[in-house]
Amino acid sequence: MMLDTFGKAGLLAALLAGTSLALPAYAEGTLDIAMIGEPDTLDPMMSTKGVVSIATQHFIETLYTFDSAWNIAPLLAVDMPEISEDGLSYRIAIREGITFHDGSTMDAQDVVASLDRWLEVATRGKLVAEKVASVEATGDYEVTITMSEPYSPLLSLLAFSNSAAAIYPEEIIGESIDEPIGTGPYMVAEHVPDRYLRVVRFDDYVSRDEPSDGASGARQQIPDEIRFVPVPDANTRVEGLLSGQFDFADSLPAESYARLEGSDTAEPILQKPFxxxxxxxxxxxxxxxxxxxxxxxxxxxxxxxxxxxxxxxxxxxxxxxxxxxxxxxxxxxxxxxxxxxxxxxxxxxxxxxxxxxxxxxxxxxxxxxxxxxxxxxxxxxxxxxxxxxxxxxxxxxxxxxxxxxxxxxxxxxxxxxxxxxxxxxxxxxxxxxxxxxxxxxxxxxxxxxxxxxxxxxxxxxxxxxxxxxxxxxxxxxxxxxxALTGQRQGLTGVTDTPWPFFWNSEVSE
CATH class of the missing domain: 3.10.105.10 (Dipeptide-binding Protein; Domain 3)
Incomplete structure (x- = not known):
């Protein structure tokens, strides 16, 4: 079971004591995640920072992703692309029946507009832009990327959640994207900068059918809500985890390992090598x-x-x-x-x-x-x-x-x-x-x-x-x-990755 409503809300309010705003009341089925800082954008194309990747991957998706062994796997694409023998053409079938958070249906035109923007504005998109001859819709649910020369890392770039080749509705594509509308298992409900980012389950999400494996496969939407709380001070993240304020805390100092290991409320996670x-x-x-x-x-x-x-x-x-x-x-x-x-x-x-x-x-x-x-x-x-x-x-x-x-x-x-x-x-x-x-x-x-x-x-x-x-x-x-992170005892479903995600996670006794 999670902490009761009064207990967790009170703890989180205490964390933010001295500020003008506390977190909203805690609800059963909510995970609270302590981040090292505030995401400076909710548009993952525009940032290579880990705090942006961790949060935005819950509501923005890409054509491909990585499984637990860092193999490339399809996400919004139906399958791996058909690649021509000369390595210059990638024909990608797009999943049908995928709904954006604004209620519109994803098709090839959305993917083309998104990839064109990624090539123009994203750090990693710019890496390959000069090598891309064209991105075209070759069917209602098919996109073909034509290269001017072979580029072996292309699919890895398309799969990465960092400076991501995010897929947005064509209608919102512009130099900046102020409202993050994606296809992910969660959608943004409330963002109060420097206080919290609250995402809630997207009821029209269509998960993949394959078993969950890293970021690939089924995204089960187990939590009702996930709240990402910027906590810049590392010791505050540790104390919040130990006291039950947080279900997960990112980037903890090495000297806190022994305390977490000896705790009856939290446990350390050591990623080696990170x-x-x-x-x-x-x-x-x-x-x-x-x-x-x-x-x-x-x-x-x-x-x-x-x-x-x-x-x-x-x-x-x-x-x-x-x-x-x-x-x-x-x-x-x-x-x-x-x-x-x-x-x-x-x-x-x-x-x-x-x-x-x-x-x-x-x-x-x-x-x-x-x-x-x-x-x-x-x-x-x-x-x-x-x-x-x-x-x-x-x-x-x-x-x-x-x-x-x-x-x-x-x-x-x-x-x-x-x-x-x-x-x-x-x-x-x-x-x-x-x-x-x-x-x-x-x-x-x-x-x-x-x-x-x-x-x-x-x-x-x-x-x-x-x-x-x-x-x-x-x-x-x-x-x-x-890297040392930590989680509440009883939290399951968090994959060991530098960019943790929580759609398959829950807390039990």
Whole structure:
């Protein structure tokens, strides 16, 4: 059973004490999810942030998705596409009888309009836009994507809920989408920014028939409502979970693991390995457009110390240089001799070579992910020891998301990513990303990687790309980490994924 109405409503009101607005009364069948911050948009095309993906996947859907083994599976598409022998044509049958939240029926024209917008405005859509010759309705419930050249990651891009190829009604397509109307199992009932986002069961939802497997298959709509509550302070998320305020809490600090493990109300979930912290580098403007200065940053960073400061216990991190962990097909050692140098003297020499003039190195970070901030503090000390002047710009996560879009405002911003099944899903590699990392050799490698379809050959080409990350300092991987989340004891149906979803979840005794 859930907490009774008075108990949970009172707890959640206490959480928001001192604010002008508490959550509405709790109803049986509601799940409360503590997020690290406020989604800055409910249009998943327009964001690569995890908080946006987690929330919006409940009401916005894509043609494809991923199963629990990260295989691509159909969602709004009937099945996997028919692909021509030359790899240039993808014929996709669209499910019939699918209803949008506004009552209109989805057809091929909606899909075409949505994909056209995705190619124009979405970070990941832009990755492939130049390679798409056309997106056409070739039947009432059929769409054909024609490529100008083969592009092996296309289906992975279409399946990803992050910078998503979301399907909307054609009538609402525009530069911005203010009201999120999708086909998902839930629909937005109320959104009070910085307080909560409440989604309720969509009665006209048509689930797939296959067994649930990751995000694929049946979406059972078990909760009546799901409320996503932004709780920027990590310790508040922990306390809220332990006290029964939340059914699930995202991104918890490593030091809370023992308390959760010993709790009789909550339990920890450790995703191992989860992903990698990233120092994203500005190649478009400013100090780090100079390669020797980028190399100085890379040489100075003490990866061991940064990870220990961030996580406190090597149960939660690995000092590991390759872009993928052990056991992944993409694992290789190319370029890793440049990882974790912790050599401030070498960095100082590189700065002298570059004629560094003392311009502050601006590090943009946030405390919503406390481990970002802790890494930044250790990095600042090492960089100052190497001769850098360092300016720490500490902002909330939503502000960081805005500022990183303006290359005039930062030199490094700190982020992280889960390990993704297809490297091309990581937009950092692409010249069109907000980093703007490009050079002729790397672009040649990227083209070879995305046009090759043989898996073994793609692995070899990816090793060349990883070498470029280190030699040209495209961005800096800060080891690897395990992610800690937590849930109420008795909560079932939450798939182990970086972007948890709750349509199959319920709480029992």
């Amino acid at each position: 992903g990698w912290p990233i120092f994203a580098i500005n190649h478009k403007a400013g100090l780090l457009t100079d390669l020797p200065i980028r190399q100085a940053v890379q040489a100075a960073l003490p990866i061991d110390d940064m990870l220990f400061a961030a996580f406190g216990d090597d149960t939660f991190f690995q000092v590991d240089g390759p872009m993928y962990p052990e056991g992944w097909a993409w694992r290789n050692e190319a370029g890793t001799e440049s990882f974790n140098q912790n050599d401030q003297a070498k960095a100082r020499a590189l700065l002298e070579e570059a004629g560094y003039d003392g311009t502050p190195l601006r590090i943009l970070t946030s405390r919503q992910y406390e481990f970002h901030y802790k890494m930044a503090e250790v990095a600042r000390m090492a960089l100052e020891a190497a001769g850098f002047a360092v300016q720490m710009d500490v902002v909330d996560w939503a502000t960081l998301g805005q500022r990183r879009n303006d290359p005039a405002l930062w030199d490094i911003y700190i982020t992280h990513s889960p390990f993704l099944p297809e490297p091309s899903l990581t937009s950092l590699y692409d010249a069109t990303s907000r980093l703007g990392w490009t050079n002729p050799e790397k672009e040649e490698i990227m083209k070879a990687f995305t046009t090759e379809t043989d898996p073994a050959k793609r692995q070899e080409i990816f090793a060349q790309l990883q070498e470029q990350v280190f030699t040209d300092v495209g961005f800096i991987k800060i080891g690897a980490f395990n």
